[in-house]
Amino acid sequence: MRRSQLFVKTQKNAPADEVAKNAQLLIKAGFVYKVMAGVYAYTPLGIRVVENIKQIVREEMNAIAGKELIMTALQRPETWKGTGRWSDDVVDVWFKTSLKDGKEVGLAWSHEEAIIEMMKQHIASYKDLPQYVYQFQTKFRNELRSKSGIMRGREFIMKDMYSCSINSDDHEAFYQSSIEAYKKVFERLGLGDDTFVTFADGGAFTKFSHEFQTICDAGEDVIYVNREKGIAVNEEVLNDTTLEQLGVTRGELEMVKTAEVGNIFNFGTQKSEEMDFSFTDAEGRKQFVHLGSYGIGVTRVMGVIAEKMSDDKGLVWHSNIAPYTVYLATIGDISEQVDKLYSELTGQGIEVLYDDRDARPGDKFADADLMGIPYRIVLSERTMTDNSVEVKSRTEDKTQLVALKDISHYIAEKISESN
Amino acid sequence: MRRSQLFVKTQKNAPADEVAKNAQLLIKAGFVYKVMAGVYAYTPLGIRVVENIKQIVREEMNAIAGKELIMTALQRPETWKGTGRWSDDVVDVWFKTSLKDGKEVGLAWSHEEAIIEMMKQHIASYKDLPQYVYQFQTKFRNELRSKSGIMRGREFIMKDMYSCSINSDDHEAFYQSSIEAYKKVFERLGLGDDTFVTFADGGAFTKFSHEFQTICDAGEDVIYVNREKGIAVNEEVLNDTTLEQLGVTRGELEMVKTAEVGNIFNFGTQKSEEMDFSFTDAEGRKQFVHLGSYGIGVTRVMGVIAEKMSDDKGLVWHSNIAPYTVYLATIGDISEQVDKLYSELTGQGIEVLYDDRDARPGDKFADADLMGIPYRIVLSERTMTDNSVEVKSRTEDKTQLVALKDISHYIAEKISESN
Numbered sequence: 129m130r131r132s133q134l135f136v137k138t139q140k141n142a143p144a145d146e147v148a149k150n151a152q153l154l155i156k157a158g159f160v161y162k163v164m165a166g167v168y169a170y171t172p173l174g175i176r177v178v179e180n181i182k183q184i185v186r187e188e189m190n191a192i193a194g195k196e197l198i199m200t201a202l203q204r205p206e207t208w209k210g211t212g213r214w215s216d217d218v219v220d221v222w223f224k225t226s227l228k229d230g231k232e233v234g235l236a237w238s239h240e241e242a243i244i245e246m247m248k249q250h251i252a253s254y255k256d257l258p259q260y261v262y263q264f265q266t267k268f269r270n271e272l273r274s275k276s277g278i279m280r281g282r283e284f285i286m287k288d289m290y291s292c293s294i295n296s297d298d299h300e301a302f303y304q305s306s307i308e309a310y311k312k313v314f315e316r317l318g319l320g321d322d323t324f325v326t327f328a329d330g331g332a333f334t335k336f337s338h339e340f341q342t343i344c345d346a347g348e349d350v351i352y353v354n355r356e357k358g359i360a361v362n363e364e365v366l367n368d369t370t371l372e373q374l375g376v377t378r379g380e381l382e383m384v385k386t387a388e389v390g391n392i393f394n395f396g397t398q399k400s401e402e403m404d405f406s407f408t409d410a411e412g413r414k415q416f417v418h419l420g421s422y423g424i425g426v427t428r429v430m431g432v433i434a435e436k437m438s439d440d441k442g443l444v445w446h447s448n449i450a451p452y453t454v455y456l457a458t459i460g461d462i463s464e465q466v467d468k469l470y471s472e473l474t475g476q477g478i479e480v481l482y483d484d485r486d487a488r489p490g491d492k493f494a495d496a497d498l499m500g501i502p503y504r505i506v507l508s509e510r511t512m513t514d515n516s517v518e519v520k521s522r523t524e525d526k527t528q529l530v531a532l533k534d535i536s537h538y539i540a541e542k543i544s545e546s547n
Numbered sequence: 548m549r550r551s552q553l554f555v556k557t558q559k560n561a562p563a564d565e566v567a568k569n570a571q572l573l574i575k576a577g578f579v580y581k582v583m584a585g586v587y588a589y590t591p592l593g594i595r596v597v598e599n600i601k602q603i604v605r606e607e608m609n610a611i612a613g614k615e616l617i618m619t620a621l622q623r624p625e626t627w628k629g630t631g632r633w634s635d636d637v638v639d640v641w642f643k644t645s646l647k648d649g650k651e652v653g654l655a656w657s658h659e660e661a662i663i664e665m666m667k668q669h670i671a672s673y674k675d676l677p678q679y680v681y682q683f684q685t686k687f688r689n690e691l692r693s694k695s696g697i698m699r700g701r702e703f704i705m706k707d708m709y710s711c712s713i714n715s716d717d718h719e720a721f722y723q724s725s726i727e728a729y730k731k732v733f734e735r736l737g738l739g740d741d742t743f744v745t746f747a748d749g750g751a752f753t754k755f756s757h758e759f760q761t762i763c764d765a766g767e768d769v770i771y772v773n774r775e776k777g778i779a780v781n782e783e784v785l786n787d788t789t790l791e792q793l794g795v796t797r798g799e800l801e802m803v804k805t806a807e808v809g810n811i812f813n814f815g816t817q818k819s820e821e822m823d824f825s826f827t828d829a830e831g832r833k834q835f836v837h838l839g840s841y842g843i844g845v846t847r848v849m850g851v852i853a854e855k856m857s858d859d860k861g862l863v864w865h866s867n868i869a870p871y872t873v874y875l876a877t878i879g880d881i882s883e884q885v886d887k888l889y890s891e892l893t894g895q896g897i898e899v900l901y902d903d904r905d906a907r908p909g910d911k912f913a914d915a916d917l918m919g920i921p922y923r924i925v926l927s928e929r930t931m932t933d934n935s936v937e938v939k940s941r942t943e944d945k946t947q948l949v950a951l952k953d954i955s956h957y958i959a960e961k962i963s964e965s966n
Contacts (some may be wrong), residue, residue, distance in 0.1 A: 129614070133612055133614060133678070133679075134614065135614070135666060135669050135670060135675065135678040135680065135711075136669050137669050137675075161665045161668070163618075163619050163621065163622070163623065163626075163661070164621070164623050164652070167619050167621045168619065169616065169617060169618045169619050169661075169665060170616060170617045171616050172614040172615060172616050172680070174616070174617075175615055175616050175617050178617070193552055195548070195552060195553065195554070195591040196591060196594055197588065197589060197590050197591050197593070197594050198588060198589045198593075198594050198597070199582075199588045200582050200586050200587065200588050200702055201620070201685065201687070201702055202582065202583070202586045202687070202701060202702050203582070204582065204583050207582075223644045224644060225642045225643060225644040225654070227689060227701075228689055228690075228691045233583070235644070235654075242582070242588075246580045246588060247554060249580070250554050250555050250556050251554060255904075255905075256554065256556075259552070259554040260552075261554065261591070266620065266685065268620070268621070270646060270647055271647075272647045282621060282646075283619055283620055283621050292554075485674075486674075
């Protein structure tokens, strides 16, 4: 994309009322636009990061037989009354509104009941199971306060997956495969080293559920980790029984601030019983479906990445999710040559943000850093006499001259190394 | 996809309260799930059609320099009060709700004001123009009645594009290119022959705006067309002056029922003036931005296609937007061979819905027709003795034997012919 066609400008300052570092950075760099507290729009730069994250999640969910669908924001009270979760006393984040005839409707803050209601129509026999479905959906949560930028929004994008299994063994097998899939997701997002599968309270049906917690100063959670052993527990289950079971002592655990980027939960048959979601087994008996739910906060993850992978110059995107791989800038008036280079690079499938503005080189370089584009390529009269360009990685200070004819290959190599 | 992994079953009957043919068909075939009147979820089959339509629209919007972004559903009253459109008396389709502190918020039924508010922050100079932005976004409209299935929803997906131009000449040039882009969209969706660029009232700034109207019995509009001359007008502008200008007489016009699948509108500088959306021109003078808006109802188009391209057996998707290209079925127990064929076809990039259920061939064939998959491939012991498969197009009755080794090529050829 040409900068001249990108309406957003970088900004020196974020709005005065914006206290979250992730949103400050993302606003200054032109990725998000703040509509109100906890409600953010995504510019052409921001949506590319969102879509890149979604695509990584999508590929890993598809790899474990997940089928994508899309539910609705508007919810009927009847869907939620059976489990007691329509009540504002039980769920205090509902946004509710009403149809013209006065009938109340809600905006989905979750889709558990909604998906089960739909699946009930289609699942009758053990032959119809297992089923794994997921969606990327906007959730609405009427948070009392919303001061964490895109890490906790009133309107945000979440991937939620639901598993319907015939028995607890099958459920457990899928549950384990989802843990592996989630690990791959966070690895690909560049969060692998700092993200821990964290033991949490399991509710009625299992001893533990699992949270995926990423070390992050701006996080709202505290967990206890042993990095060497790769063990993490949250406060709910920090007790002698758990520690013994996991083979770790209190002294070996380090307390860290974290943000929950994903969670997986075994409902057992509790919710199926509440909603009468059943099937007929091979012997003709009625059985309840074993349910699991598996969430990843897509925009929250983007916020966590913005918090963690940034420096005093701005954002630092991993090439897997960067909006563009290359920031192309010039020194001097050599538009013909740079237009040609831009065509060549994009022709090779490299995503380029081409700063074709009439601006000072220093301003272009500052924007390249602030936006966190992995590689900056500079073409100038000086580099052209060498038939070369100057390349700098966002995470390094040194620049390097690379021959024009080799540049596509060089970038492709660099990306492949970073994965 | 294997049918066994697709949780939806086809149904003999749609819900009793569903009166729209498009929704009846889409529900019976397992593409949509009705949450309430005007609110539909999209199953793994349905979302594939939605995404295929979106991708065609996206490609054509990108081709005219459109940049994708994503705004928010939640809207502040302040955004809309300046133009008078927060009032329920002016806009009677608002869903409104409130934050915990009592502050009222609305659900976006349009994003005109919201986008302008954002663009204002970034556009200051003539150098910042032109800009063309679009989004695929869920719109919420509190319709009094909602009886047209997915053709008029309370929650639906729309592509809306906005152009910001420096003057009326530049605006007009983009407006014309958007007409051409829209024609390509409807051509690729298989609606080209029945979709008319229809002259409509232009409002304050131009004589005409343009609607894209598709002939459809279930449509809510009536237009007057001359198919030979490719001219269409709506009732608002059906008068002698218009007809003379267009070079057509009343007698040459045919009245047809249509559904509006797209519309484009020139705001001139009216809305910019209302919202003080201005820039400094080359001479340092303040000027108002020339605005246009360009909509395509993505899910509405899907409904129109379901209405129009269907027969007594079910849906009939154009291969450009079909959820799968091939419905693969078997007669007899030859699962090993059909598994191999399934792998081969998908390996060639052909999208296959593989009916691996233990079901009668007649039921499989009926589902293939009901779902409207363009090509049905049947493998049986009989066809295997010829090393071949039986192929049937959804739009033809005759079947054809095709050698197993040629089948991928045969399907690819067929698809290329249909475009």
